[in-house]
Amino acid sequence: MRSVLSPPPDLPTGAKIAASVLEGLGAKAVRPTTDFWTVWDTSDHRLAAAQRRLIQKSDRLELVASDAPDDAIASRAGGEDPHHFVATWPDDALTLAVRRTVGLRALAPVLSAQVRQVPGTVVDGQGKITARVEVIRYDIQIPSPTSNRRKRGPDPQAGPRSSHLALIIRPLRGYDSAATAVVRRAEERGWRIAVDPVETALAALPVGSAEPGFADPAQPAGYAVRGITAAYLPVLAELEEGVISDHAPEFLHQYRVGLRRLRSLVVQLGSALPGDEVQRLRALLGTMARRTNHQRDLDVWLESRDEHAVLVPESLRHGLDPFFAAVASDRVAVHRTVAKALGSAAHRNEWSEVEALAQREAAGGEDHATPIADLAARRTWKAWLKAANDAANVGPATPSEHIHEVRIRCKRLRYLLDACGHLTAPDAHEGLRRDLREVQEVLGAFNDASIQEAALLERVSAGRHPTPTAVAVGALIGALAARRDNLRASLLVGLGKLASTASRSRYKRLFKRSATAPTADIGKDS
Amino acid sequence: MAVIALLSAKGGVGKTTAAVNLAALWAATGHDTLLIDLDPQGAAGHLLKIHASGSVKAKRFWSGRADAESQVRASDFDRLDVLPADDSLRRAEAVLEDIGKSRRRLADLLATLTGWSRIVIDCPPGLGLIAENAIRAADLALVPVAPSALAVRVLEPLSDLAGERSGKLRPFVSMLRGNSAFLEELRRAHPATLSATIPSAAVAESAARSRLPVVAHAPRSPLARAYRALLAESDALLTAEGTAVERRGGAP
Numbered sequence: 021m022r023s024v025l026s027p028p029p030d031l032p033t034g035a036k037i038a039a040s041v042l043e044g045l046g047a048k049a050v051r052p053t054t055d056f057w058t059v060w061d062t063s064d065h066r067l068a069a070a071q072r073r074l075i076q077k078s079d080r081l082e083l084v085a086s087d088a089p090d091d092a093i094a095s096r097a098g099g100e101d102p103h104h105f106v107a108t109w110p111d112d113a114l115t116l117a118v119r120r121t122v123g124l125r126a127l128a129p130v131l132s133a134q135v136r137q138v139p140g141t142v143v144d145g146q147g148k149i150t151a152r153v154e155v156i157r158y159d160i161q162i163p164s165p166t167s168n169r170r171k172r173g174p175d176p177q178a179g180p181r182s183s184h185l186a187l188i189i190r191p192l193r194g195y196d197s198a199a200t201a202v203v204r205r206a207e208e209r210g211w212r213i214a215v216d217p218v219e220t221a222l223a224a225l226p227v228g229s230a231e232p233g234f235a236d237p238a239q240p241a242g243y244a245v246r247g248i249t250a251a252y253l254p255v256l257a258e259l260e261e262g263v264i265s266d267h268a269p270e271f272l273h274q275y276r277v278g279l280r281r282l283r284s285l286v287v288q289l290g291s292a293l294p295g296d297e298v299q300r301l302r303a304l305l306g307t308m309a310r311r312t313n314h315q316r317d318l319d320v321w322l323e324s325r326d327e328h329a330v331l332v333p334e335s336l337r338h339g340l341d342p343f344f345a346a347v348a349s350d351r352v353a354v355h356r357t358v359a360k361a362l363g364s365a366a367h368r369n370e371w372s373e374v375e376a377l378a379q380r381e382a383a384g385g386e387d388h389a390t391p392i393a394d395l396a397a398r399r400t401w402k403a404w405l406k407a408a409n410d411a412a413n414v415g416p417a418t419p420s421e422h423i424h425e426v427r428i429r430c431k432r433l434r435y436l437l438d439a440c441g442h443l444t445a446p447d448a449h450e451g452l453r454r455d456l457r458e459v460q461e462v463l464g465a466f467n468d469a470s471i472q473e474a475a476l477l478e479r480v481s482a483g484r485h486p487t488p489t490a491v492a493v494g495a496l497i498g499a500l501a502a503r504r505d506n507l508r509a510s511l512l513v514g515l516g517k518l519a520s521t522a523s524r525s526r527y528k529r530l531f532k533r534s535a536t537a538p539t540a541d542i543g544k545d546s
Numbered sequence: 547m548a549v550i551a552l553l554s555a556k557g558g559v560g561k562t563t564a565a566v567n568l569a570a571l572w573a574a575t576g577h578d579t580l581l582i583d584l585d586p587q588g589a590a591g592h593l594l595k596i597h598a599s600g601s602v603k604a605k606r607f608w609s610g611r612a613d614a615e616s617q618v619r620a621s622d623f624d625r626l627d628v629l630p631a632d633d634s635l636r637r638a639e640a641v642l643e644d645i646g647k648s649r650r651r652l653a654d655l656l657a658t659l660t661g662w663s664r665i666v667i668d669c670p671p672g673l674g675l676i677a678e679n680a681i682r683a684a685d686l687a688l689v690p691v692a693p694s695a696l697a698v699r700v701l702e703p704l705s706d707l708a709g710e711r712s713g714k715l716r717p718f719v720s721m722l723r724g725n726s727a728f729l730e731e732l733r734r735a736h737p738a739t740l741s742a743t744i745p746s747a748a749v750a751e752s753a754a755r756s757r758l759p760v761v762a763h764a765p766r767s768p769l770a771r772a773y774r775a776l777l778a779e780s781d782a783l784l785t786a787e788g789t790a791v792e793r794r795g796g797a798p
Contacts, residue, residue: 141622147757148595149622193627194619 025187028210038138038155047140047153062125107267126258134159150198152190184217237393237443241292244392250378269319279309294384318351331499339492396440401531403433411515420470427463445530459514469504551684557671559692560720565668567773570759572664573626580662583631585670591630642675652679690720693728721746742776
């Protein structure tokens with residue numbers, strides 16, 4: 021394991037200092053090198069959280085473990101900029117390793133550094149190298165988050181440079197004692213074991229979040245809700261780029277989930293903001309999501325093609341091919357429209373308006389100054405009441421439309437628990453989310469079957485398909501209806517649990533509180 | 547992991563020089579490489595300025611009771627490590643006879659080594675148990691043959707020793723001094739002979755005096771080019787044989 025040391029405070033500066041340091045440690049300097057590194061990560065620093073660094077050097081792109089930066093986990097030759105979506109990368113070990121951690125998120129430069137290395141070697145009496153020593157000067161810059169820069173080299177918009185000198189001592193296998201002796205000599209000269217300056221700079225970076233949540237329970241709700249809106253925007257922007265480029269259907273799914281979550285939180289916690297602001301955000305986010313409704317429906321069909329095919333008798337399955345071919349063809353056309361809409365001036369203006377609203381500082385809203393945890397708790401209790409009341413009214417013959425309403429209620433409750441549960445019920449929210457997720461899964465499957473059944477009926481009625489296809493689609497409609505009916509039994513059990521007295525007591529104890537008297541103990545599950 | 551053995555019935559045919567240069571080249575092309583010096587003269591280690599600690603005795607080593615990895619030393623070249631020879635290897639043949647399973651001890655030992663994608667074994671001259679172990683453990687057994695009147699004949703006992711594994715044996719012409727007809731003669735007798743030919747060159751001596759592989763000492767010399775050709779041909783064979791990495795999951 022290499023040792024990193026920081027210099028003594030009184031170390032003189034100057035061009036010859038590296039050679040002088042090496043000489044003092046009994047090491048012979050060899051040819052110095054200069055390189056330019058760019059560290060890439062997602063805005064929420066997923067690679068850093070996984071103890072990984074993706075470093076672009078002049079001749080390669082490499083993924084390293086942060087505690088073993090000398091041994092690349094995977095690398096690719098060539099120093100050109102990586103595309104910011106891993107989904108577009110060539111199929112190799114580096115792509116696999118990075119994709120595993122970052123998923124669909126976009127990559128951007130998070131740190132750049134000019135790295136001047138003066139290597140040296142310590143040799144024994146035989147002339148054998150027994151340790152490698154390097155004096156490295158890092159000139160580190162943090163790229164401007166607004167520059168959207170993806171080119172190498174100094175960034176004119178980046179922040180100021182900070183310079184750091186480090187001594188790195190690498191033991192060689194079988195010669196550990198030689199490296200230990202060099203470390204000791206360096207310490208005698210005032211060098212101290214330290215963290216690699218690149219690691220220190222990375223650790224100090226502000227981190228965005230993939231699924232933003234609230235951090236401070238006491239923060240005034242007005243600031244907190246605007247803050248979470250601002251935190252969602254870069255995540256949504258990244259996903260939107262993925263939707264336009266159409267690298268994978270998952271970009272659109274995540275984009276829509278993000279918009280829906282944010283809109284739901286803004287509305288449910290709306291008493292923290294001026295009423296007109298809430299209405300405008302609600303309208304803007306709703307419009308943005310609606311632009312993609314049709315494409316998402318088609319994506320769901322195409323993603324569930326195999327699952328649907330097995331619901332149809334084998335002899336009829338070939339009839340589904342023209343149906344899915346028509347869906348795929350529609351999807352190409354619809355995506356073109358979606359991409360155009362997302363790139364339009366109208367859409368960009370809506371974005372700007374959301375950004376401006378997130379930056380507003382105007383007070384207003386009856387709960388503007390209420391601690392976010394208290395407001396969120398009250399809203400969670402209210403959301404549960406609405407969901408439970410609707411759930412209690414579901415019976416064996418309840419129409420699908422009503423069950424769809426219950427599903428929406430449960431989603432609203434879930435979004436509050438996801439974003440605020442750790443503040444409002446720190447000991448209990450994971451369990452509550454788990455229980456709710458189970459109900460939501462059945463609700464989702466029931467709703468999908470209902471919606472798809474209706475959509476198929478509409479398509480077949482439109483007479484777009486030849487007879488074998490109409491027969492196969494008819495069989496699929498029957499199978500989806502049967503699936504929906506089969507789900508009713510487990511749906512009734514799940515909704516019954518959600519609306520039960522035990523559930524009511526639990527939610528009430530955890531979340532019901534007066535608007536004026538928050539209690540410290542509320543939110544703890546006993 | 548791919549295992550490449552350098553072996554020959556005769557000494558002084560350029561076996562160690564080939565082993566060191568091939569190992570250095572594999573390391574330079576990105577393979578974590580381990581050079582195992584089984585020749586008690588320790589020439590391979592000497593060429594890379596490495597000496598054994600002397601703490602491991604042959605019996606403990608061959609019986610698997612010594613931690614072989616702890617004896618590995620880094621060379622001066624990135625990615626190239628060396629398991630140096632030890633004086634106790636002089637008794638290796640006798641020790642192998644004593645401890646049983648004498649023909650697969652090396653294969654068992656290699657199965658315990660992790661972290662290297664190429665293992666190059668420099669064998670002592672001879673057709674004893676060490677050579678038999680090396681053939682069994684190797685994916686590719688390279689046999690340098692120096693031109694001489696009886697050179698072609700020395701391959702026959704080696705083939706006999708390899709038995710059903712004789713397909714691994716790949717002779718190549720070593721220390722060639724202008725006798726270009728020898729390659730054809732060797733090929734007629736052994737069609738598996740490699741095309742790469744290693745010339746006899748004074749630069750080999752000067753590299754040895756500097757204790758460096760030729761490919762580092764004089765990388766543009768014809769001798770270094772010849773070693774690179776030998777490496778390319780060996781790599782092609784390893785790939786053609788179904789990528790040793792995949793083929794060798796555990797014990798060979």
